Structures are given as structure tokens and as C-alpha cells.
Amino acid sequence: MKIPGPDHPITISPGEGRWRVKFAGHVIADSGDALVLKEAAYKPAIYFPREDVSMEYLSRTDRSTHCPYKGDAAYYTVLMDGQFAENGVWTYEEPFPAMEQIRGRLAFYPDKFEIYAVDDDTVDPTHVHTERSAIDEAVLHTDSGAGASQKEHWPANTNDAPGTQRV
Numbered sequence: 779m780k781i782p783g784p785d786h787p788i789t790i791s792p793g794e795g796r797w798r799v800k801f802a803g804h805v806i807a808d809s810g811d812a813l814v815l816k817e818a819a820y821k822p823a824i825y826f827p828r829e830d831v832s833m834e835y836l837s838r839t840d841r842s843t844h845c846p847y848k849g850d851a852a853y854y855t856v857l858m859d860g861q862f863a864e865n866g867v868w869t870y871e872e873p874f875p876a877m878e879q880i881r882g883r884l885a886f887y888p889d890k891f892e893i894y895a896v897d898d899d900t901v902d903p904t905h906v907h908t909e910r911s912a913i914d915e916a917v918l919h920t921d922s923g924a925g926a927s928q929k930e931h932w933p934a935n936t937n938d939a940p941g942t943q944r945v
Contacts, residue, residue, distance in 0.1 A: 779847075782847055786818050788816070788847055788876075789816045790813050790879045791814050792813060792814070793812035795897065797812035797894070797896065798894055799824075799831075799886050799891050800891065800894075801835075801861070801892070804859070806835055806891075807830055807884070808830060809830035811830065812825065821888065823885045824886070825880045825883035826886075835857060836867060837854060838852065838853075838854055845870075847874065847876070848874060848880070849872060849873040850872065851868045851869065852868065852870075852871055853866075853868050854867040854868075854869070854884070866891065867885065869882060
């Protein structure tokens with residue numbers, strides 16, 4: 779076990795805002811509690827809490843590696859929509875004491891996944907990337923369950939009385 783220091787610095791800090799991981803066109807991780815691990819000259823790695831990852835798409839593999847600074851890593855393969863990222867996700871389930879913050883969290887290889895920060899003001903909690911504002915607007919004009927819409931009804935788009943048919 780090696781301790782990070784000036785010759786091999788490692789820092790762990792909270793991710794600014796919200797972070798997501800996308801694979802095969804689907805968001806499979808979304809968290810406001812991600813950690814950014816910066817190690818020496820390597821690119822930063824974003825570690826996600828397990829509860830913020832769609833674990834149903836991950837399968838544990840037999841692969842393991844050892845880092846003298848962090849400990850033993852275990853790996854997962856992701857399978858979704860017929861696409862897979864073999865050993866594309868890693869985790870340190872029992873990291874060395876200096877790396878305790880990443881215990882059980884998951885990190886994704888950036889060459890296999892799209893990993894990006896998201897502005898909280900534009901977060902769609904359903905992860906559906908459609909015309910969100912149009913959908914939200916339509917919902918407000920429908921019955922709220924109390925027998926009335928949440929907003930005034932839109933003006934009629936027809937002049938026909940209800941129940942009449944055009945011939």
C-alpha cells in the first residue's frame with residue numbers, strides 16, 4: 779500500500795452540481811453526490827454512489843486489478859439495447875484507508891460512456907430527452923385528479939359542439 783503524496787498526488791472532491799452517465803442513448807447514472815478523483819497526471823474519474831446508478835444493466839465480472847494507492851478494483855460489464863461495455867465500470871469495495879471516500883462507488887471508462895456535468899436548472903428527473911417544456915405544459919392543462927385542470931383550459935380548436943359529427 780502506497781500513500782498519495784507529492785510524487786503521486788490524489789485528491790477527492792465533491793463534483794460540482796449534478797453528474798450523469800449515458801450509454802446506448804440512455805442515462806444509467808444520475809447524481810448530485812458524485813465525487814471527482816484526480817490522480818497524478820491521469821484524467822479525473824467521476825465516482826457515483828451505487829444508489830444513483832441503474833444497477834439492473836450491470837453484471838459483475840471476474841476481472842480485478844490492483845492499484846497500490848487505492849486497493850483492489852472489481853469490474854462490471856454493462857448490457858443495454860444489444861450494446862455492451864465489457865468491464866467498463868469499476869469499483870473499490872474495500873479501498874485503502876486514504877481512499878475511503880470512494881468505497882463502493884462506481885466509476886465509468888470515458889471511452890465507453892458519455893460522462894458529463896448537468897446544470898441542475900435543466901435536469902429532467904425522468905431522463906427523457908424530449909420537448910420537456912411542451913410535456914410539462916400539457917400536463918398542467920389536464921385533470922389533476924381533483925376534477926379540474928391545474929391551469930385554465932386551452933381555447934377550443936374547433937367550433938363544433940360536443941357530440942356532433944361532420945359529414
